[in-house]
Amino acid sequence: MIGLEIHCQLTKLESKLFCTCKANYREFEPNTNICPVCMGMPGTLPRLNKKAVEKATMIAMALNCKTPHNLGFFRKNYFYPDLPKSFQITQLNLYGPTSIGEQGKVSVEGKDIRIRRIQIEEDPGRLIYEGSSEKTAITLVDYNRAGTPLVEIVTEPDFDNPRQVRIFLNVLSDLLENLGVSDPTLEGAMRADANVSIEGGNRVEVKNIGSFHDLEKAIHFELTRQTSLKERGIEISQETRHWDDKRKITISSRSKEEDQDYRYILEGDIPWVIMDEKSLNAWKKNMPESISSKKERYVAKYGIPGQVADVLSTDKYYSDLFEQAHDDSNAKEIANIITTDLMGLVDTREKREQSKLLPKHLSDLVSMINTGKITKSSAKSALQEIIKTGKSVSDIVSSTGLSKISDEGDLGKIIDEIILQESTAVEQAKQNSQTINYLVGKVMQKTKGKADPSITLNLFKKKIGI
Amino acid sequence: MNLGISAIEYIHGIKNGTITAEEFVAKTIEHIKKVEPKLHAFLSLNDNAIQDARNIDKKIKSGQKIGALYGMPVSIKDNICIKGGKTTCASKMLENYTAPYTATVVSKLQEQDATIIGKTNLDEFAMGVATEFSAFGPSKNPWNTDYVPGGSSGGSAVSVAGLESILSLGSDTGGSVRNPASFCSIVGLKPTYGLVSRYGLVSYANSIEQIGPMGRRVEDVALLLNCIAGKDIHDPTTIDNKSQDYLSGIDAGISGKKIGIIKEMSSGAGLDKTVESVFRNSVSSFEKLGAKIDEVSLDMVEYTVATYYVLTTAEAGSNLSRYDNLRYGYDLDAEGYEYKSYISKARRNFGPEVTRRMILGGFVPSAGFAGRYLLKALKVKSKLKKQIQEAFSKFDYIISPTVPVLPFKFGEKIDDPLAMYLADINTVTANLTGIPAISIPYEIRNGLPVGIQIHANSLQEKSLLQAAYALQSTTKLPEVPL
Numbered sequence: 001m002i003g004l005e006i007h008c009q010l011t012k013l014e015s016k017l018f019c020t021c022k023a024n025y026r027e028f029e030p031n032t033n034i035c036p037v038c039m040g041m042p043g044t045l046p047r048l049n050k051k052a053v054e055k056a057t058m059i060a061m062a063l064n065c066k067t068p069h070n071l072g073f074f075r076k077n078y079f080y081p082d083l084p085k086s087f088q089i090t091q092l093n094l095y096g097p098t099s100i101g102e103q104g105k106v107s108v109e110g111k112d113i114r115i116r117r118i119q120i121e122e123d124p125g126r127l128i129y130e131g132s133s134e135k136t137a138i139t140l141v142d143y144n145r146a147g148t149p150l151v152e153i154v155t156e157p158d159f160d161n162p163r164q165v166r167i168f169l170n171v172l173s174d175l176l177e178n179l180g181v182s183d184p185t186l187e188g189a190m191r192a193d194a195n196v197s198i199e200g201g202n203r204v205e206v207k208n209i210g211s212f213h214d215l216e217k218a219i220h221f222e223l224t225r226q227t228s229l230k231e232r233g234i235e236i237s238q239e240t241r242h243w244d245d246k247r248k249i250t251i252s253s254r255s256k257e258e259d260q261d262y263r264y265i266l267e268g269d270i271p272w273v274i275m276d277e278k279s280l281n282a283w284k285k286n287m288p289e290s291i292s293s294k295k296e297r298y299v300a301k302y303g304i305p306g307q308v309a310d311v312l313s314t315d316k317y318y319s320d321l322f323e324q325a326h327d328d329s330n331a332k333e334i335a336n337i338i339t340t341d342l343m344g345l346v347d348t349r350e351k352r353e354q355s356k357l358l359p360k361h362l363s364d365l366v367s368m369i370n371t372g373k374i375t376k377s378s379a380k381s382a383l384q385e386i387i388k389t390g391k392s393v394s395d396i397v398s399s400t401g402l403s404k405i406s407d408e409g410d411l412g413k414i415i416d417e418i419i420l421q422e423s424t425a426v427e428q429a430k431q432n433s434q435t436i437n438y439l440v441g442k443v444m445q446k447t448k449g450k451a452d453p454s455i456t457l458n459l460f461k462k463k464i465g466i
Numbered sequence: 467m468n469l470g471i472s473a474i475e476y477i478h479g480i481k482n483g484t485i486t487a488e489e490f491v492a493k494t495i496e497h498i499k500k501v502e503p504k505l506h507a508f509l510s511l512n513d514n515a516i517q518d519a520r521n522i523d524k525k526i527k528s529g530q531k532i533g534a535l536y537g538m539p540v541s542i543k544d545n546i547c548i549k550g551g552k553t554t555c556a557s558k559m560l561e562n563y564t565a566p567y568t569a570t571v572v573s574k575l576q577e578q579d580a581t582i583i584g585k586t587n588l589d590e591f592a593m594g595v596a597t598e599f600s601a602f603g604p605s606k607n608p609w610n611t612d613y614v615p616g617g618s619s620g621g622s623a624v625s626v627a628g629l630e631s632i633l634s635l636g637s638d639t640g641g642s643v644r645n646p647a648s649f650c651s652i653v654g655l656k657p658t659y660g661l662v663s664r665y666g667l668v669s670y671a672n673s674i675e676q677i678g679p680m681g682r683r684v685e686d687v688a689l690l691l692n693c694i695a696g697k698d699i700h701d702p703t704t705i706d707n708k709s710q711d712y713l714s715g716i717d718a719g720i721s722g723k724k725i726g727i728i729k730e731m732s733s734g735a736g737l738d739k740t741v742e743s744v745f746r747n748s749v750s751s752f753e754k755l756g757a758k759i760d761e762v763s764l765d766m767v768e769y770t771v772a773t774y775y776v777l778t779t780a781e782a783g784s785n786l787s788r789y790d791n792l793r794y795g796y797d798l799d800a801e802g803y804e805y806k807s808y809i810s811k812a813r814r815n816f817g818p819e820v821t822r823r824m825i826l827g828g829f830v831p832s833a834g835f836a837g838r839y840l841l842k843a844l845k846v847k848s849k850l851k852k853q854i855q856e857a858f859s860k861f862d863y864i865i866s867p868t869v870p871v872l873p874f875k876f877g878e879k880i881d882d883p884l885a886m887y888l889a890d891i892n893t894v895t896a897n898l899t900g901i902p903a904i905s906i907p908y909e910i911r912n913g914l915p916v917g918i919q920i921h922a923n924s925l926q927e928k929s930l931l932q933a934a935y936a937l938q939s940t941t942k943l944p945e946v947p948l
Contacts, residue, residue, distance in 0.1 A: 036567050040788055042560070042668040043547045043569060045701050077784050086787035263831040265780055265840070268673030271702055 002165060002219055003157035003195040008176055009123065010055050010149040011183045017122045017149040018046030018089065025144035026186070030128075038147035040085035045269045048073075052149040053100070053273060055181040056120045057280065058287050059151055060101025062175055063115050067280060071273035072098035073120075076262045081141055082125040089267055090152075091119035098272075100151070106175075108168045114156040123148045151181075157195060162219040165194070169212045177316045178291050185349045196222040201229075201236030206250055208242040218243045222250055294319055302331035308339050317352055318342075324359035333366040341380045345387055356390025357383070364393035373397065375404050377449030405451045411443070411459055414451070418442050419463065426464055436460060467493050469629040470945070473538060473686035476632060480526065480536045487526070487537025491519035491581050494539050498583075498630045501948060506605045507624035509544045510552055511584035519581045533579030534693055540575055541631040543622050544585035545592055546677065547666040548572050555668050556600035557590045558815040559795035569666020570701065571635060571677050571694045578693045583631050587621030590817045591786060592637055592670045594618050595645055595889050598880050599819040607650060608946050610913050613873040616646030622680050623650035627946055633690050634680040639671050640774050641869075641893025643678035644905035648868035648917025651907035651943060653687045653934065654680045656893075658924045659900035660705040662691075663698035669785040671778035674897040684906065684935040688712040691927060705925070712928050720936045721756030723862040730767035731866035731892040731919075738871045744909045744916040745867045751940040752865070762857050762864055766850040767895060771887055773850075774894040775823075776830050776843035782820075783827020791815055822883065847898050854899045858923040863933050866892045868905040868917040892919060902927050904934045908941055 013023040019037035022028070037044045053071065060067050074094065075087040091099035104115035125143035129136035153172070159165050169192065173184040184190045192215055197203045206222055209215045226236050241250040289297075291313050298309035312318050318338050326334040342362075346352050365382060368374045374382065374397055385396045405411055418439060419426055429435040436457065443456050467485065479485040495515060502508060512518070522537035542548065545555045547565035554560045568576075575582065589599040597605045597620030605620045607613040608628040615624045619636025623646030626634050636643040638656035647654025655678050662677045669675075679690035692713055697706040732745055753759055789795060792808075795815040816824065830839040857864055870892055879886040896903035901924050905917040918937065922930035 041566060042553065042555070042563070042788075042794075043545075043565070043664075043666040044567075045665050045703075047700065047702055075784050077787060079787070079790065081792070084788065084793070086790065087784050261833045263780075263783065263828065263833075263836075265784055265831050266673070268781070269669075269701075269703060 001157035001197050002159035002162070004153075004155045004159070004165065004168075004192050005195070006153040006155075006169070006172065006190065006192045007123075008059075008151045008153065008182055008184070009186070009189045010052055010151060010181050011186055011189050012181050013049065013051055013055065013149055015049055016147040017049050017052055017120070018147055021147065023148050025148055028144050030140070030142040030144060033144040034146070038084065039143060046089060046267070048270050048273070049149060052120060054279075054283050054286075055179070056100045056118065056151050057275075057283050058179050059153075059176065059181060060104065060118050061284060061287065062179055062290065063101065063104040063106055063118065063153070065101030065104030065115055065118055066097065067101055067275055068097045068099065069275055070098055071100065071275055073267040073270045074264045075267050076264060078260060078262055080124065081139070082127050082143075082146070084125070084143060084146055088122060088124065089270070090121035092264055093117065094264060106168065106171060108164060108171055111158070111160075111164070113158045113164075113168055116154045116156050118154070119152045121150050121152060122146070123150045157197070162216040162223070165219060166212060166216045169215070174291060174314045174316075178288055178319075180288055180316075183349075194219050194222070196226065198223065198226045198230060198236070201226055202238035204236065204238065204250075205240045206243055207240060207253070208245075210243075210245055214243060214245065214248075217248060218250060221248070225250065298331075298335065302326075302328075302335070304332055304335045308335050311339050311343075317346070321357075321359055321362065325362040327363075330363060330366045330370070333369070334362055337362060337366060337379065337383075341383055345383060351387075355387045357387050358390070361386045361393055368393060368397065372452075373404060375449055375452065377444070378404065381449065405447055408455065408459060411451060411456055412463070414443055414446055415456070415460055415463055418446070429464060430466055433466065436466070469494060469497055470682070471632075472683040473535075473632050473681060473689050474683070476538050477536050487519035487522045487581065488516060491515050491537065491539055491583070494583060494630065501608075501628055501630065504606060504611055505608055505624050505628050505630070506603055507586055507621045507628060507630055508541070508584040509554055509556065509587050509602055509621065512551075512582050515539070515581050515583050522579050522581065525579070533577055534689065535575065535578045535580040535633075537579055537581050538632045539583040540580040540690075541583050541586045541622055541625040541634040542572060543588055543592075543619050543634070543636045545588060545637060545668040545670075546572060546635060547668070548582065548585070551585070553585070553668065554602070555591045556588045556597075556602055557789075557795075557817065557820070558601045559789045559791070559813075561601070561795070563794060565666075567666065570663035570698045572666065574694050575635075580633075580693075584625075586619070586625050586634060586636075588642075589618035589620070590820050591668070591782070592618040592639055592642055592675075593782070593819050593823055595641070595886060596874075596876075596879070597621060597646075598876060599817055601817055604876060607873055608948060609651060609873075609910065609915055612875050613914065614649065614876055616649030616869070616873065618642040618646075619654075619678075619680065620646045620650075623647055623652055623654065626650070626652045626680050626682055628948060629946070632681065633686060635690075635694070636678050636680050637667055637670075637675055638678045638893075638897065639675035639778060640890045640897050643680060644868050644893050644903060644917070644919060645889070647680055647905040648907070648919075649873040649915060651910060651915030651917070651946070652680055652682050653684050653904065653906055653938075654678060655687050655691065655904045655927070655931075656896050656902060657691065657695065657927060658705070658902045659897075660703045661695050661707060661902070661925065661927065663694075663696075663701040663704050665698055665700035669781075671781040672785060673781060674777070674900070676897075684904075684931060684938045685713060685716055687904070688716055688931045688935075691931075695927075707925070710928060712931050715928075716931055716935045718932045719755065720752070720862075720933050723757045723933065724860065725752055725757045725759050726762035726857055726861035726864040727759065728767065728864050728866045729761050729763045730765065731870070731895075736870050736888060736891065737867070740872055740911050741867045741870060741916055744911060745918065748865075748908050748918045748937065751937060755936050755940065760861070762861060764850070764853045764857065764895070766846060766853050767891070769846045770850065770894050770898060771891050773843040773846040774890065774898060775826070775887060776839045777847065777898075779823045779826035780831040780840050781827070782823050783831070786816075786820065786824060786827075789813065789816070819883075850895065851899045854895070854901060862922070862929065864921045866919050868892060868919040872911075872914045872916065896921055900924060902930050904930055906934045906937050906941075907943055908937070910944055
């Protein structure tokens with residue numbers, strides 16, 4: 001049995017959970033995104049970021065959770081250098097359901113993964129080691145992250161295998177991105193711990209896993225380790241194990257984290273938040289369309305093929321482009337150009353951030369293709385230029401000469417050249433009509449894809465007499 | 467110049483030109499220098515006080531809009547932050563701590579043109595009833611310096627009683643404003659939880675404590691409450707009081723009002739006979755003022771001290787854990803320390819009472835014990851709240867002696883925590899239930915002050931101050947023997 005605890009930063013929020021420092025701590029020099037509140041200076045009090053409650057509620061709703069009538073916060077007390085107040089403000093269902101969500105479920109390939117609980121909490125600061133954490137002589141603390149908003153999602157132990165875990169995390173990651181609450185591609189924005197056990201054994205918690213890829217490996221390792229212990233009749237003890245990133249194994253944690261007593265008490269400085277129907281309804285209404293609903297709409301309304309609709313709907317970047325670029329007449333073509341031509345050009349967050357492409361570029365490109373002004377393959381070249389420069393489609397087409405060559409005189413000259421160069425192929429083409437495609441290809445190559453393919457074919461046939 | 471005038475008299479003096487802020491503040495500082503060696507009310511003084519007062523005089527002379535306090539000296543308990551100044555909480559742990567921001571109450575006083583005269587002594591982190599737990603030495607009771615001034619806001623009470631300040635801000639977690647007010651024969655109010663912003667008050671037990679105004683006269687305390695009450699964006703637990711004026715109509719009287727004597731606080735073995743006798747006199751005064759008196763029983767009061775110490779130590783254990791000799795109170799050499807030796811030394815800069823409560827605070831909410839202590843205490847708290855609400859369905863006010871015992875001598879109770887904690891029995895109920903309560907000086911018996919406590923229902927401060935004002939009008943107190 002496998003269960004997960006996932007920490008997800010609400011990276012799309014403007015400010016931290018309890019003060020006005022920036023939620024986006026990544027852009028700052030160490031210890032400059034701080035204030036008396038997030039540093040826990042004596043006498044300061046937390047002011048709950050209402051937007052965090054709204055966004056976290058959206059996550060709870062999207063994961064089909066129940067939301068509480070009264071939202072409450074608790075203090076988790078422990079000592080660690082990255083924790084300014086020596087307690088973390090978090091949530092707990094100690095006196096009934098008071099955390100942002102509980103009892104939800106997500107369907108993964110037809111199997112329901114139950115969500116036990118979702119809670120809002122603050123991230124601590126960060127410790128920076130010289131070398132590895134075991135051998136470091138100096139440990140530095142950066143509090144820029146301290147107090148940034150997190151959502152913790154705890155699943156029931158419903159996963160059968162590591163593959164299911166990976167698919168679930170992809171689904172969850174797409175869902176969070178689609179909700180506009182988080183950018184899961186940011187380093188450290190989504191982190192997961194796993195609870196792994198096999199029949200007849202105790203539960204083992206695996207922590208310190210850097211990526212989803214490693215998570216799958218760590219679970220696999222842990223299952224294998226536990227199975228082999230069982231086969232040899234050795235008891236599987238309940239413990240916390242850390243993932244060793246270098247050796248790709250789990251190692252027993254020396255600290256007895258599971259024994260720690262957090263002495264939870266109610267956070268009296270944050271009054272109970274009444275989750276009234278009116279706010280809940282308003283938030284629900286503000287929620288972006290779900291991925292599955294988008295997909296259904298793309299297929300039903302525009303006749304976009306299922307697989308294309310799938311790709312388009314799960315990636316928020318693509319679906320946002322699509323939504324803004326398409327109208328009823330060009331939806332299919334827009335979908336096509338995104339999923340075939342654009343995809344390879346903007347496949348990383350860096351490329352997307354640098355890209356100057358706007359939705360209008362796509363609709364302009366499609367209309368140029370439809371009116372016969374450029375070829376599909378020129379459209380791809382134009383896309384590369386647009387991403388780089390952001391120039392308008394018409395500028396690019398005229399300045400780089402991407403407009404389609406359909407003039408029979410111009411094409412005739414090129415075809416004549418090819419006939420001279422490719423005499424063998426010309427002879428073959430006379431015997432075997434398939435070879436003509438090779439010759440047309442040569443023309444396309446020479447014109448960098450600008451030649452009108454059907455005119456070229458007909459002209460070629462005429463010239464060599466087939 | 468008489469430093470013993472009330473805040474209202476001071477304002478009249480400024481308005482009719484008989485005094486200036488600068489003269490009054492300068493005179494006050496001169497007096498402070500004279501009496502401090504004896505009283506030790508202050509931990510630090512504002513070096514710019516005279517300059518601040520002079521600037522306010524300039525504003526007055528030039529006819530600019532002037533705040534409600536006209537430059538009068540106000541002292542601040544040293545667990546309330548003022549930017550750029552030390553906020554020590556009377557602890558070695560914060561001996562060198564400089565606050566990076568100003569508490570909301572202090573900003574409000576500055577807007578109202580108060581002259582902040584200095585920071586006053588307290589029991590370390592506001593834990594105590596005598597200022598004996600100050601890491602920097604106790605304050606002395608101006609009525610008799612062999613006696614404690616009460617606590618934890620002892621320095622604030624001494625500064626007001628000793629004419630070193632007209633007004634003061636204290637904080638009250640279990641009686642820390644009212645207890646020293648009673649012991650030093652001044653007026654002290656614990657407002658409704660949420661009426662006054664706690665932003666900038668160093669937390670001890672944050673779910674029940676409030677900053678409270680202290681002064682020699684009830685009307686002075688009403689004036690100070692006017693300046694500090696109301697909603698603050700920095701403290702989400704604050705309540706919008708719609709800028710209520712607590713001073714206007716303070717002389718309305720209490721004829722026809724119903725007063726309940728809290729049986730469990732006003733009789734029994736723990737009550738000093740002298741205190742009881744003074745309290746009986748105050749009851750006669752209330753009757754003469756036209757109030758209808760009856761007795762009311764709150765049987766949960768018996769459990770309040772135990773409940774109070776469970777809840778406050780649990781919260782203190784959390785609130786004070788950041789003071790770890792690392793972030794604050796770092797006193798190890800530049801080379802640092804070895805991890806294990808750190809653990810044994812961590813928090814050694816706390817004094818004995820804070821250490822005691824931190825140990826309790828680690829215990830009562832811990833797994834396996836929370837049910838027996840913390841959760842039970844929360845139950846008592848909610849039952850007590852119900853009983854209080856029932857009481858206020860029958861009475862306008864409920865009263866008791868503020869402290870069941872007379873001021874005691876230094877060292878008398880310091881080694882007997884339980885006896886010390888029992889001195890809180892009459893004051894903790896207001897904190898546990900969030901209701902306002904005030905202590906009014908009523909008599910001096912054998913040279914020792916006795917105060918009377920009045921409670922009103924939540925947010926009924928205006929009515930509470932009217933009752934206190936009425937009772938004050940029946941008293942005749944001697945001048946403090948300085």
